[in-house]
Amino acid sequence: MIANGRLTDRVALVTGGGGGIGRATALRLAAEGAHVVVADIDAEGAAETASMIGTHGHAVGADLADVAEVQRVIRFVDENLGQLNVLFCNAGVSGAAGLDVDLAAFDAVVDVNLKGAFFLTSAAMPLLKRAAPKASIIYTSSASGLIGSPSGVLYSMSKGGVQLMMRSVAKMYGPDGVRANAVNPGTIVTRMAQVTADPNRVGVSDEAFRAHAERTAQNTPLRRVGTPEDVADVVLFLASDESSFVTGVGIPVDGGALA
Template identity: 50%
Template sequence: MSRLKDSIALVTGGASGMGLASAQRFAEEGATVVVADLDLAAAEAAVKEIGRDSRAVQVDVGSVDSLRAMFSYVEQEFGRLNVLFNHAGVPGPPGLELTEEQFDRVVDINLKSQFFGTSLALPLLRKAAPRASIIYTSSISGLMGAPSSPIYGMTKGGTQILMRSVAKQLGPEGIRANAICPGPTNTPMLRTFVDPDRAGMDEGDEYEKQVAARAARIPLRRAAEPGDTAEVALFLASEESRYVTGTWIPVDGGLSA
């Protein structure tokens, strides 16, 4: 109950799925958690669910001005930041025939947000060093490629290189940077990957069959649950990983082995 005692942690995309599960675990281990999400009502509901000393903030991670306002709030409230979990992301449209608008949206939310989120948080992280950890959500699609959505794989691969570069640059200052690479996970986003076009898919048997077919290709024979990623995030946020930086951890049941 004290692995993150006296820590300030911020989770983008923290109102649902893996982000919410991670925010809950951080709080359970003693952190004051800022749940940041585009959906303020969902963030407030998450804070109510988490309890303890948590806060809700609205943010559009694709907007630098919105990110700046979020970190200004953290500075005013806490003056430092021990854990930055750059988690927010969106699935990419299938194929290569994207509009410029579609391309920009995925890049803004999945990659631009990671870069500027890190840059704008840096003064707060420096105040918390050497107890400062940056966690990025990448994907196994950033390790193996994503033929169903090349734009998604591109952004998640970019997150990998950003993380490694940040780890090398900020390591001498006592700031660590690592990435989590989830595989198929039982969240609302999984539906998009199972059925990228949302064509005729409902919550019935067909969806379950497709999920089961994917799970059959995973060595552990199941999709991940949000809590599986949350436990890895907690490890990377805590002093248990104090000598771990510049690496990525697949949470995929062995799919990328």
């Protein structure tokens, strides 16, 4: 069912679409009429999201840390749908909390969060230029990428890089009719948030995470934590013509935590 048809006949690529924010956004964009390609290292999760969408859903299993895989995803979009209007660079990992990480752990975060987003943007740009002015890139940065985080130095660094990449892309490709913006989620109820809430990064129980979420909510002006759907609604705005004069902006989706 198309809600208002804001994205009818457009094509969107959602990375990290196998669950959480990515899945909620893929479903939201599809509800507005978009054909949605769902990419995720979890191929089964991507396929499940595409199945939930129906005939307008397409799944690709891919490791977004691998540049060859990134290029394969863009080829899939071009060969099967022939256009790309919305690129949602959402795939991300949290990584270790402090500075005590080896090179492999460092690269694991940077390769997905920063390098993956960079080369995905690069590979998709010819298709986006072709779709201009109906072309929009949205990055999932983070509130931690704006102010830093005591529980995730590496993650904050990578997301801060995403924020500056977004601003540079907006300035460089705005004359070509391609917009670039970012969402900066605060605490959102997802599996990654549950892992991030644990300083040892081994994950916490549902009960412990609920307690963490309740404490976080008490320090948030809107007195709750966010849902993936909260972020999806902002991504939809940035993908649609309603934000046609908005580019180079990182929008906090955090219940006012950064206010």
